[in-house]
Amino acid sequence: AQSVTQLDSHVSVSEGTPVLLRCNYSSSYSPSLFWYVQHPNKGLQLLLKYTSAATLVKGINGFEAEFKKSETSFHLTKPSAHMSDAAEYFCVVSGANAGGTSYGKLTFGQGTILTVHP
Amino acid sequence: NAGVTQTPKFQVLKTGQSMTLQCAQDMNHEYMSWYRQDPGMGLRLIHYSVGAGITDQGEVPNGYNVSRSTTEDFPLRLLSAAPSQTSVYFCASSYSAPRSSYNSPLHFGNGTRLTVT
Numbered sequence: 001a002q003s004v005t006q007l008d009s010h011v012s013v014s015e016g017t018p019v020l021l022r023c024n025y026s027s028s029y030s031p032s033l034f035w036y037v038q039h040p041n042k043g044l045q046l047l048l049k050y051t052s053a054a055t056l057v058k059g060i061n062g063f064e065a066e067f068k069k070s071e072t073s074f075h076l077t078k079p080s081a082h083m084s085d086a087a088e089y090f091c092v093v094s095g096a097n098a099g100g101t102s103y104g105k106l107t108f109g110q111g112t113i114l115t116v117h118p
Numbered sequence: 119n120a121g122v123t124q125t126p127k128f129q130v131l132k133t134g135q136s137m138t139l140q141c142a143q144d145m146n147h148e149y150m151s152w153y154r155q156d157p158g159m160g161l162r163l164i165h166y167s168v169g170a171g172i173t174d175q176g177e178v179p180n181g182y183n184v185s186r187s188t189t190e191d192f193p194l195r196l197l198s199a200a201p202s203q204t205s206v207y208f209c210a211s212s213y214s215a216p217r218s219s220y221n222s223p224l225h226f227g228n229g230t231r232l233t234v235t
Contacts, residue, residue, distance in 0.1 A: 009158070032216070034223075043122070043208055043226030044161075090160060094216040105176065106216050106224070108153075108160035 002027040004093045006109035014117050019063075019078040021112045023091035026072060033074045034092040034106075035065055044090065050074065061085070086116045120144050124209050124227035131199040131234045139194040139230050141209030147225070149215040150192040151176070152184065154205040155229075161208065167192055168215045199234045206231050 007022040025031060032051045036044040048059025055067045061084075065076045074091060091109040125140045143150065151166035153176075163176030167186040181203060183195040192211075196203060207230045213222040 004160075036224075041228070043228050044210075044224070045226070046223040049223065105163060105166070108162070110158055110160045 002093050002107050004091050004107050004109040006091050006112050008112050010113045012115040013081045015083055016080050019081045021076040021089050023074045024072055025093045027093055032094040035076050036090045038088045081116045083116050086114055088113045122209055122211055122225050122227040124230050129232050133199060135199050137196055139207055141192045142190050143211040147211035147213055150211045152194045153208045156205050201234045204234045
């Protein structure tokens with residue numbers, strides 16, 4: 001079984017200040033983890049993914065996330081927020097089953113709405 | 119390059135009516151899936167397909183049917199619409215099915231907003 005918890009439903013920052021969106025996961029085996037972004041009235045777009053290569057993952061638009069196994073976390077950060085970052089962000093986990101592979105299913109967090117103030 | 123195309127963008131149904139949400143992708147992706155998005159609940163998987171002729175259920179399959187007769191198309195059918203099916207529906211595809219060893223990114227359509235009265 002696997003699950004994802006996004007710890008904040010809403011985050012509000014000022015333009016130019018750092019962004020932190022928190023995500024904790026639960027997975028019986030080694031997970032793959034993703035962050036997706038959804039702008040209003042649009043589909044989701046991949047920001048970055050972790051698949052057991054490097055624990056610090058860099059994505060598009062200056063975002064990055066660090067996989068911390070001991071804390072079961074995959075928090076998303078950006079050093080300086082831009083107005084165009086305002087959107088909803090989803091943390092996603094794809095876990096392995098007992099045979100060492102998962103197949104066909106991803107689990108989405110509940111989403112974090114990021115507001116950026118001028 | 120169209121990517122993932124969903125039609126219609128908006129739909130209003132009366133309880134008990136049936137309809138089909140269309141999804142087509144032009145990237146020759148093996149994997150296609152349908153999600154519904156409800157406030158505060160993230161996205162929940164309805165059905166998915168790992169290739170033509172192969173479909174399987176996700177978390178919330180009741181009230182929905184799918185088929186995959188071609189690689190490109192993956193329609194979602196509501197057999198008898200209920201108010202609980204009011205939601206935003208997303209179709210997503212990827213080169214291969216999600217696996218722990220390799221995960222190609224999902225490509226999403228722009229969604230279909232469905233209201234059932």
